[in-house]
Amino acid sequence: MRRISLFFTSFVTWYLLTWPYDFKAQIMNWQIFIAGIIVSIIASLLFIKVFTQYPHKIFSPVRIFWAICYVPVLFFSMLTANLDVVYRVIHPRMPIKPGIVKVKTGIQSDSGRTALANSITLTPGTLTVDIMDDGHMYIHWIYVRETDIEGASKKIVQRFEPLLIRIFD
Amino acid sequence: METVFQVFFGVLLLCCFMCLYRIGRGPTAPDRTVAIDILGIVIVGFSALLSAVTGKEFYMNVAITWALVSFIGTIALAKYLEGRGFDE
Amino acid sequence: MNETIGIIFFGIGILFNFFGCLGLIRFPDVYNRLQAGTKCVTFGMIFILIGVAIYVGFNSLGVKSLVCMIFILITSPTAAHAIAKGAHKANVKLWEKSVIDQYEEDKVD
Structure with missing residues (x-):
């Protein structure tokens, strides 16, 4: 549960920082999207210790x-x-x-x-x-x-x- | 339109020089640390304004990176002032 | 229209920035300078970054500026708190006309 919340948090941060979807051309840059998924998985495996102890509070x-x-x-x-x-x-x-x-x-x-x-x-x-x-x-x-x-x-x-x-x- | 932005950049440069005055003059080390922190944030604003004027995304990347690095540098200086190690 | 609103936001933000830096020069000791600097510059920067987001519209640049705004809103008070604690630990005295210092009274070493 904590790992999944950390994955979503880091992936949302990645998405906001890169913003691969272009509204005018209606194109999604899939390269950046998939790279974000891979990096988020690595981050959720490595940095689980510094994440909050009560992840259910974030989604309430x-x-x-x-x-x-x-x-x-x-x-x-x-x-x-x-x-x-x-x-x-x-x-x-x-x-x-x-x-x-x-x-x-x-x-x-x-x-x-x-x-x-x-x-x-x-x-x-x-x-x-x-x-x-x-x-x-x-x-x-x-x-x-x-x-x-x-x-x-x-x-x-x-x-x-x-x-x-x-x-x- | 051009003139308005020239005035804005001039005032921001004046802010930078005020921070530099405090860095050079400041009687104690914490004064200088405060001025370095403020100078970092002002430069983030400068870079963001530049990205809005030119429409290039590159400057906004510079702003975000500068905010991150400036924060870490300020925390390191504060810990040094406090007389602790960096690994606590 | 969007550009006009953005320029008004830039103006307000830069005005607050200017007064923050003026306070950095005029106030007498470290803690008061931190007060002026942190509050005014953070608030002015929020206005500038919202102004960028309005000026360029809803694309990757605007979203990045909003992310940068949230980041500054979180980190700037934390840095001020760290500097204040470090200055007090480094025995920087308050201004001589200060009224009270309960932190100094409670310190046990």
Whole structure:
């Protein structure tokens, strides 16, 4: 099961990178297609160790639905983040008050924590510095508003946590 | 149309020179690493824009490869800063 | 029509890129520079690559640019996180007007 999912993942990546089908001429370049199948088989034999342990999560429709719901949330917070940074850059006196605070997250799986850290990095004024094993994260904040763990968690993590728990846990 | 693209390329070149200034000036090693990372991403955008203007697929291949290699280089530099081996 | 929309996307993306690089020069320490650089440049690059996909239409070039966009969206925050951790491990101090550093307080060596 894991091998088959890895084969499909690598073959889809190969297909997107080469794109052998030409829409205007309606021609499929079979050479590239067959080479992709062979390379994907070799990859699924060799790199099975670094693949995810729970391949059934990738193909579950509920998770894919929540992942699609996650995209506009991420895009909107990225937009506000960028306007915020641009405001701080072009302001003559630079209104920044930086510091590193500690937050707590309830997400258990590793991929979920990675996604949460990347989302935090892309959203207003925050940058993940380190992740501990017990679910604590250290966050560099460009304008510190809360210094205790609960307040900072409420301000930073709460926006993404419910959706990411539905997607990854 | 031509003028618009000339302005775009000029602004991107200005971005590259800002990154180069930070690479040359930066007081500490992490400053230089940050600037190298950003310079790599800006060059990916440059190459993508060039592929859109000329319509050649070759430049987009360059962009994808540059993104991959730049990411691996940045990770290697960060591990070096952290004082760890590369095999962890 | 597609070309006009593509050029507008290029313009927005390059504007964000420019402000990101300006922040790289103006901000006072490594962590703030990472904030400005990573956020603005990633966002601008997403706009540029979507603009390429709109400009050239749905063919192999457009699909490749979308793949490149997903790749940058995943790798750029990871690289920023690695640099921030490495800088803190290498004893690079925060800006002197910083408020709090709980990572330094919790460090056990």
